[in-house]
Amino acid sequence: xxxxxxxxxxxxxxxxxxxxxxxxxxxxxxxxxxxxxxxxxxxxxxxxxxxxxxxxxxxxxxxxxxxxxxxxxxxxxxxxxxxxxxxxxxxxxxxxxxxxxxxxxxxxxxxxxxxxxxxxxxxxxxxxxxxxxxxxxxxxxxxxxxxxxxxxxxxxxxxxxxxxxxxxxxxxxxxxxxxxxxxxxxxxxxxxxxxxxxxxxxxxxxxxxxxxxxxxxxxxxxxxxxxxxxxxxxxxxxxxxxxxxxxxxxxxxxxxxxxxxxxxxxxxxxxxxxxxxxxxxxxxxxxxxxxxxxxxxxxxxxxxxxxxxxxxxxxxxxxxxxxxxxxxxxxxxxxxxxxxxxxxxxxxxxxxxxxxx
Numbered sequence: 468x469x470x471x472x473x474x475x476x477x478x479x480x481x482x483x484x485x486x487x488x489x490x491x492x493x494x495x496x497x498x499x500x501x502x503x504x505x506x507x508x509x510x511x512x513x514x515x516x517x518x519x520x521x522x523x524x525x526x527x528x529x530x531x532x533x534x535x536x537x538x539x540x541x542x543x544x545x546x547x548x549x550x551x552x553x554x555x556x557x558x559x560x561x562x563x564x565x566x567x568x569x570x571x572x573x574x575x576x577x578x579x580x581x582x583x584x585x586x587x588x589x590x591x592x593x594x595x596x597x598x599x600x601x602x603x604x605x606x607x608x609x610x611x612x613x614x615x616x617x618x619x620x621x622x623x624x625x626x627x628x629x630x631x632x633x634x635x636x637x638x639x640x641x642x643x644x645x646x647x648x649x650x651x652x653x654x655x656x657x658x659x660x661x662x663x664x665x666x667x668x669x670x671x672x673x674x675x676x677x678x679x680x681x682x683x684x685x686x687x688x689x690x691x692x693x694x695x696x697x698x699x700x701x702x703x704x705x706x707x708x709x710x711x712x713x714x715x716x717x718x719x720x721x722x723x724x725x726x727x728x729x730x731x732x733x734x735x736x737x738x739x740x741x742x743x744x745x746x747x748x749x750x751x752x753x754x755x756x757x758x759x760x761x762x763x764x765x766x767x768x769x770x771x772x773x774x775x776x777x778x779x780x781x782x783x784x785x786x787x788x789x790x791x792x793x794x795x796x797x798x799x800x801x802x803x804x805x806x807x808x809x810x811x812x813x814x815x816x817x818x819x820x821x822x823x824x
Contacts, residue, residue: 482575487738494617517558543584571691573776578614621818676725697777731763738771
């Protein structure tokens with residue numbers, strides 16, 4: 468690549484959504500990431516014939532399509548570009564992606580790809596969109612705001628999505644993250660040439676505080692659990708009693724996690740849930756024992772345990788004693804014949820960044 472080219476680094480953190488009672492509401496940005504090194508020739512010209520070159524390393528790299536029309540992050544970038552009257556990618560672009568986020572484990576891999584794609588489209592088009600507008604585009608692709616909002620904004624956030632009209636939701640030229648097949652049948656230069664603009668301000672969020680002592684232990688079983696499958700086991704309606712259970716705990720949890728020093732007894736009970744975790748027990752061997760047998764009394768330092776997103780990753784919040792907490796969760800999974808990987812993660816307060824290298 469000539470010296471006249473410019474190189475940028477896009478970094479998007481992984482996320483954990485729900486956090487116990489905050490189903491489809493809360494998300495935390497954590498210290499694993501999807502990063503892109505983007506090289507743009509200064510003299511590049513738009514051409515459908517000169518597509519970006521995509522290189523992919525890191526976790527699950529063998530499962531990533533390298534065609535710009537099939538890859539989720541470049542499809543999202545093209546959606547952003549075409550929404551602003553830019554029909555094709557600039558010529559000669561090289562995208563080198565490195566991924567630390569396991570696919571299908573509940574750590575926001577698709578949300579990270581969506582945010583990376585929105586930021587890539589903004590960069591390639593020289594659009595300079597505000598973070599709020601970037602979020603609008605992300606929410607047209609990923610309709611659950613908890614992951615993408617945390618990935619873009621960083622920290623511990625609560626969010627909601629304004630109701631979209633049927634016309635907005637049914638547009639075939641939007642690359643929906645959850646329902647789109649891995650290899651879309653319409654993948655090609657003619658897909659999505661006249662997409663609808665997202666309504667302004669469809670995403671609303673607030674950043675909660677986070678006590679500096681709290682770290683996250685992410686224990687990931689070595690199997691994937693598709694979000695669609697995990698959602699498929701949920702009921703269509705809930706009892707008033709169960710909804711009140713979650714609302715009470717969520718109201719406490721969002722403040723309790725910001726207080727220093729953290730109160731284990733308050734947080735542990737506040738991370739209880741009756742909306743999604745009970746119904747996903749059958750999909751994740753060992754989950755019932757993990758949620759009941761590890762407590763702040765049995766494992767000092769533990770604050771609370773929950774499914775990360777749709778699972779199967781288990782998220783344990785703790786202030787110390789990380790190795791023994793992780794070892795106990797690993798032991799329970801092993802008793803069910805499930806191997807795991809685990810890591811100790813910090814909360815990422817920066818969120819997504821784009822920097823010239």
